[in-house]
Amino acid sequence: MIDPARGIDTQRTVYIADRTIAGLGTAPDGFRADREIHVPGQIVCPGLIDLCARLREPGHEYKATIASETFAASRGGITTLCSPPDTSPAIDTPAVAELLKERAELVGKATVLPIGALTQGLKGTELSEMSALKEAGCTAVSNALAPVANILVLRRAMEYAASHDLLLIIRPEDPWLRDNGVAHEGAVATLLGLPGVPQTAETVAVAQALELIEQTGVRAHFSQLSSARAVDMIALAQENDIPVTADVSAHQLHLTEQSLMGFDPLYHLIPPLRTQHDRERLRRGLLDETITAVCSDHQPHEEGAKLDAFSSTEPGISSLETLLPLTLRLVQGGDLSLPQAIARLTSGPARILNLTSGTLTPGSPADLCIFDPEQAWIVNSDTWCSRGLNTPFWGQMMKGRVTHTVLAGKIVFEASPTENAE
Template sequence: MNSPFELGSVLIKGGRVVDPANGLDATADLLVLDGVIQAVGRLEAPAGCAVLSADGLVVAPGLVDMHVHLREPGYEYKEDIASGSRAAVAGGVTSMAAMPNTQPVTDDPSVVGYILERARAAGLARVFPVGAITKGLQGQFLTEMGLLLQAGCVAFSDDGRPVTDSGVMRRAMEYARMFGALIIQHAEEPSLTANGCMNEGLISSRLGLPGIPVESESVVVDRDLRLAALTASRYHVAHVSTGDAVQAVAQARNRQLAVSCEVTPHHFSLTDEAVLGYDTDAKMSPPLRNERDRLAVLEGLARGIITVIATDHAPHDEENKRLEFCHAANGVVGLETLLPVSLELVRDGVMTLADCLAAMSCNPARLLGIPHGTLGVGQAADIVLFDLEESWTVDARQLRSKSKNTCFHGRRVKGRVKRTLLAGKVVYDGV
């Protein structure tokens, strides 16, 4: 016999409920019946309903991470959908958008179906496939966006690679607009990146490493914003890293264009100084920038220009990371450190707790057009309970992800996920 708890019915009592989608930040109880949020307020448990105490905890919408590499199909030795889902829920993430640079690439409905099936089998978190913009991520021929959307895709991107050809990008935007779909660009000009492997500046000179200039990102964003204006399409810059790109997005938003951008925790919390020891866990694309760019990104968050925090969770095995700096793979894992590192923004006075959580819940959910990231009555009860004050030290070996390539190993952080619920069922218990 299943307990009511296992059936997704529970009263979450006495927590600080922060639901940015509904402008709520107050001590309240939350009643979940059959996996759906029934009521928020001062409540009594119906007969037979389980009660979960949230005393001293924040009760927030399950986090929505719109930029995740789950590596399945094709690279299951780095991560698979099950291990990525375990990492997600340990980090409070209940919905994630899975980037299409798998093998095969998510450029065909059959791959979308496979990912959804594997996510269902894992049963821990919701996975929303992002379809490729071009076949095989080759930057030439557009995918069948309509069919991919029908199959379950929520946006389009060639992430990992930029769409460099302006004509292809224009047609992709026009095509996506027919469906109201979001185009997500990995903004990078390959001829400016060339063989660069870190930010171009004082530190790259000192280390004798080839650099990647800020313009590698900003020239692509500038071009794309013009194309977004031309096509009146929905455009989103992935993992923005430079003040110039943030400023360009700000101007476009002032002109009422439907453009947005996201930042990763590593780009707003670290600089290229992290590369000083040639640590390949500080190697990613785009690279960690200098303090001036980091401060510009913080200002972008504070001013609501950057409306999304996303991890760019990019698992890599040791074999691909334990290499000479320039030869190591790009990317870091991030699902399990997303929340505590982002909460530093709140403690540092950059954002309110509600705005910070919005950037990881309702804001990305709206961009993807998915009905999550909210604690509204009638919504699926995807919920995270966390302790705002608990301090802990990030330990790469403790991560649930198959890959341990975190750039936050040894960092003292504050804020710890205690429980994660998906449709009212506990999928992570860290108590």
């Protein structure tokens, strides 16, 4: 059992009662188990917390639904998911936030945390009713992929979010510098003739935001970093005690611009895949704790969204079910220790969001992920649960397989014995 929040990495029994962790190692007084799970050779850790997963509901049910994607999450050991506000309608009213939470509760596969819209309709001009959104359960606000109209709106939004002690999540991208770009502006985009997204589209946005974060004192989180320079800038800000955190998506830790050779739309991502140098810095950022969370940046699509020329396709990967094995690849490659890797999926994101989950401390929610770190499996339709089949890892071998996922004391996913025997 590994609980990175408290630095525990040992063999111990986890006791669960009344939806919470009741005890570790020694049974609480009068404890009598309804069910025992013996998992020799496997890892028991807190349920994974994903800071960015699009569930496509409400509004884009032709791509996926809360039911389909929370099921896929449980398959991947994820017990808490943050939904960005760019649903349709956007999460800019309490009604939409509550709808997401209620539908997820009804399905009962994972906890969904709605991220509130920073501006009304994500239009970037007028502030959303952040206090009401907080009441309705939004722990953070964001303008998702949509730009704010100008830097003054961003400043006001930061001040207002800070007044309500809301975390501001920023996916840093300057829309002018991004322009119509679809690939990292570099050697590969030049060769393929694809419009480029310069690194400065990210770093200029980070620099602007950092100045305003320092001025306004808002708690801010940079989401889905893609460039080495942005990691350096955030590391420096953290040294200067500016309250910022950061995450990276799992696929950015493995893929680079080289994957675009051949124009496969499955590699069409925003932010784009950048260079090997960027990828190495993102990995080191996880090690030196500039980046404390790995997210899936899950974006399930219908088949047609990827059936066109590269730049005409919709960006994004369906990635809930590969989040854990792709993060474990860093352990297999020697970049992180196993407890470090698990921390970036549990205690790291929990701390960013101020959640009580993400740990196995007695009294905290009994959200658990149990996985076999050695079990290999192939990404294919036999076990894939997400409605979105848009993964470039299709047909590839992954190492590390979830066998049980527990949400508030209830087993929400259990691998079939035949699958275990594979």
